[in-house]
Amino acid sequence: MTTQPSLDVCLTPELLSLFDLRGRVAVVVDILRATSSMVTALAAGVTHIVPLSELEECRTYAAQGYLTAAERDGRQAAGFDLGNSPFGYLDEAAPVRGRAVAITTTNGTRALQLSLSADAVVVGAFLNLQAVAAFARQQQKDVVVVCAGWKGNFNLEDTLFAGALAELLAPDFDITSSDATLAAYQLWLQAKPDLATYLLQSAHVRRLNSLEANKDMDFCVRLNEYDLVPIWRDGRIVVN
Numbered sequence: 001m002t003t004q005p006s007l008d009v010c011l012t013p014e015l016l017s018l019f020d021l022r023g024r025v026a027v028v029v030d031i032l033r034a035t036s037s038m039v040t041a042l043a044a045g046v047t048h049i050v051p052l053s054e055l056e057e058c059r060t061y062a063a064q065g066y067l068t069a070a071e072r073d074g075r076q077a078a079g080f081d082l083g084n085s086p087f088g089y090l091d092e093a094a095p096v097r098g099r100a101v102a103i104t105t106t107n108g109t110r111a112l113q114l115s116l117s118a119d120a121v122v123v124g125a126f127l128n129l130q131a132v133a134a135f136a137r138q139q140q141k142d143v144v145v146v147c148a149g150w151k152g153n154f155n156l157e158d159t160l161f162a163g164a165l166a167e168l169l170a171p172d173f174d175i176t177s178s179d180a181t182l183a184a185y186q187l188w189l190q191a192k193p194d195l196a197t198y199l200l201q202s203a204h205v206r207r208l209n210s211l212e213a214n215k216d217m218d219f220c221v222r223l224n225e226y227d228l229v230p231i232w233r234d235g236r237i238v239v240n
Contacts, residue, residue, distance in 0.1 A: 031220050039123060048236040068103075070084075072105075126221050
């Protein structure tokens with residue numbers, strides 16, 4: 001009998017030291033908003049994305065012709081072309097097609113950098129949920145969802161993505177061996193009938209709403225807007 005691949009969930013990057021990502025697929029998710037913005041950027045025609053840890057390092061890419069995107073504590077950092085909103089890539093007045101982007105954010109880019117020992121590192125969001133599930137099935141390897149969280153802490157929206165992915169993979173993947181996966185799946189079943197309303201109780205949504213970024217939240221919880229899988233390849237994120 002063939003053993004099913006498993007789906008596990010790392011609820012915060014602070015727990016990544018407990019996971020051996022070698023031989024596995026890492027699905028990095030920062031719903032609000034880094035990975036949602038990356039998926040949107042590539043769908044809008046950005047050629048590739050370079051995720052970076054530090055503001056100053058990101059700033060240097062402007063001299064190479066990159067668009068620069070930076071966010072700290074939910075706000076666009078001063079002196080950069082873009083912040084962390086997916087709408088920055090959908091603005092017809094500032095077309096991004098054919099451009100490359102260097103990006104640094106509070107949580108998402110850190111989670112990506114910490115996941116690079118995996119066999120494949122892909123970018124997940126509700127916006128490309130089905131595409132990520134299809135990619136995982138094709139790989140037939142154990143999957144770990146790496147939730148970016150908020151400054152090292154658990155957050156609700158990334159965990160709900162993990163639960164939604166578990167639901168899609170459940171026929172083919174073991175989703176019962178990890179309590180984190182089970183918890184994410186149960187939370188997803190509660191949230192699924194009205195995801196946007198369910199997330200109104202989350203700390204990050206309240207934080208974004210205080211910054212008047214509530215339209216970002218509404219966009220980032222749309223399901224399957226884009227049929228693409230961003231993947232880490234040679235130091236950059238490209239469409240698989």
